[in-house]
Amino acid sequence: METGLSILSSDFGKMAAEIKKYGTALDFIHMDVMDGNFVPNLTFGPPVIDSLRKTTKLPFEAHLMVVNPGKQWKWYRKSCERIIFHIEVFHPPWRTLSAPMALLKEMKGVKKGIALNPPVPPEKIEKWLPHIETAFVMSVPPGFSGQKFDPKILKKIAKLRKTIDAKKLKCRICVDGGINLETAALCREAGADAVVASSYLSGGDIRKKLAGLKALR
Ligand code: DX5
């Protein structure tokens, strides 16, 4: 299974070394961008990501947990080949943009993903599936690493898989939050193509853990 590393649970004073530690055993690096507003936590932004860009050849993706991705996505296109924004920003209390289409049209030259939080039903993004590369399913409330996987999202993955296959769309499904070998296997079974893990990959035998995740079929 395609596997990405979120550096959220790494030592932020040693981010470059942390990324290098994994070598090329990963498929991509997931950058958790938080604005202290959309989520109750604050991480890093373009200067840090641009600086880390030279540490690896692996693709970067930006997970924008920010209120206004319409304004900010451009800041990440230099270093991140995939940019993911949250569907919740189109609805109260945020409603910083009216509908995803204008933003999706504007986001040229990057792979596009739409994230949805655990309580949000798959129908909220179904309309946009033909226009995105990744349906990004959160299996924890966004903001922190080390939270517990919510099994209720498995049904959502299955529903998205069904829609994507029925319409013969190219969109992949990626799951983020509480991922370990066991929960990744459940996601795979439900129809996910990729996972992002942070705390699970931050200790122990990383190579073995990665090999386990990658071997899921
Ligand atoms: C949560 C982030 C996740 C997080 C995952 O807001 O979007 O990417 O880092 O951490 P784990 O794998 O520890 O749940």
Ligand code: ZN
């Ligand atoms: Zn994330």
